[in-house]
Amino acid sequence: MKITEVRVFRKEDLKNKLRAFVTITFDDVFVIRDIKVIEGSKGVFVAMPSRRLKEPCPKCSHRNEKGSKFCNQCGANIDGVSSRPHFEASGEERENEHKDIAHPITLECREYIQKTVLEAFEKEKSKSLVH
């Protein structure tokens, strides 16, 4: 299986740790969207598409996204109910808040995707540096 196309949609907001959304195509026939390039403490890394897990508000039981500061239903402060914001959380904690929708099974495939995506990201980045 080969990645035949990589599209990088950069995010310029440097306050955010999300650097880019990436869409990759396998063998010209299969597309995965919402792959993220995230700036971690040890440099950028690739996060596969995932959905945030939900947890109930202690007051009204409305299910909010994990890591939310306030309940979307009653407005209660639920910061600290779950741990820190997910981008700062370690890999293990991150797993607790997110479920991958699509992800490689083998280390080999993971590295291949990571390498291809980051190369495309760096290329895109260097493009925009030239003014």
Ligand SMILES: [Zn+2]
């Ligand atoms: Zn609530």
